[in-house]
Amino acid sequence: MIQFLVLNLLIFVATVAFSWxxxxxxxxxxxxxxxxxxxxxxxxxxxxxxxxxIATDIQPYLAKGKVASYIPALANVDPHQFGIAxxxxxxxxxxAGPSADTPFSIQSISKVFALVMALDLEGEALWKKVGRExxxxxxxxxxxxxxxxGRPRNPFINAGAIATSPDxxxxxxxxxxxxxxxxxxxxxxxxxxxxxVARSEALFGDRNRALAYFMxxxxxVQGDIGQTLHTYFHxxxxxxxxxxxxxx
Numbered sequence: 001m002i003q004f005l006v007l008n009l010l011i012f013v014a015t016v017a018f019s020w021x022x023x024x025x026x027x028x029x030x031x032x033x034x035x036x037x038x039x040x041x042x043x044x045x046x047x048x049x050x051x052x053x054i055a056t057d058i059q060p061y062l063a064k065g066k067v068a069s070y071i072p073a074l075a076n077v078d079p080h081q082f083g084i085a086x087x088x089x090x091x092x093x094x095x096a097g098p099s100a101d102t103p104f105s106i107q108s109i110s111k112v113f114a115l116v117m118a119l120d121l122e123g124e125a126l127w128k129k130v131g132r133e134x135x136x137x138x139x140x141x142x143x144x145x146x147x148x149x150g151r152p153r154n155p156f157i158n159a160g161a162i163a164t165s166p167d168x169x170x171x172x173x174x175x176x177x178x179x180x181x182x183x184x185x186x187x188x189x190x191x192x193x194x195x196x197v198a199r200s201e202a203l204f205g206d207r208n209r210a211l212a213y214f215m216x217x218x219x220x221v222q223g224d225i226g227q228t229l230h231t232y233f234h235x236x237x238x239x240x241x242x243x244x245x246x247x248x
Contacts, residue, residue, distance in 0.1 A: 067079050068107075074200070081102060083101070099242075104239055107236050108156065108161075111161045112156075130155050140158045149218055161232060163215055165228050165232045190240050194239045197236070205233060
């Protein structure tokens with residue numbers, strides 16, 4: 001439920017990531033009179049009331065859906081949890097719902113931040129091993145990967161995220177991801193890796209292992225597959241509240 005509510009954040013950051021250029025090459029923006037006038041037009045919007053209304057309207061629908069169950073650890077999440085948060089460009093944060101400050105497993109949302117890190121490290125060379133097209137299929141499809149000769153369609157399906165995962169020593173890569181998220185959110189509050197989810201990811205991650213080894217057969221993924229997957233499984237086990245996520 002909470003992951004659905006931050007989908008817009010994922011789409012927004014994905015758009016930014018796909019058009020990424022190193023910061024030193026970015027022209028100065030957001031200083032034009034037109035931009036400032038448009039920004040000021042939002043100053044009178046009562047964002048808190050909007051979020052409160054959403055939180056009220058959503059109440060009858062809580063627990064009517066199904067929690068994710070592709071790994072056992074996620075199947076144990078309370079389906080009644082609900083939280084929504086929004087941080088504007090000025091840094092003002094608004095939140096609503098009883099679970100707005102409850103940490104949850106961000107799962108594939110972590111792929112956005114991992115991609116930004118990979119782009120910062122590899123630049124445009126990253127797109128030689130992963131594409132920028134919609135997959136048009138399942139997020140963990142082996143058939144599609146075979147038809148593409150081991151090159152994932154984009155960094156947000158599982159194969160693409162594995163291909164862009166840091167190949168450094170496990171603890172170094174994981175700590176770098178944590179530090180990056182804390183820097184983005186400007187806080188270390190409730191940002192951590194859930195060890196139970198990480199174990200569950202590893203125990204039931206055979207399809208991801210198959211994807212990784214298949215990509216290595218084409219030279220897309222190199223190095224120690226076990227090490228790469230260890231980092232990927234822990235990346236998917238990142239957790240934080242929607243309030244913290246909105247700041248990142």
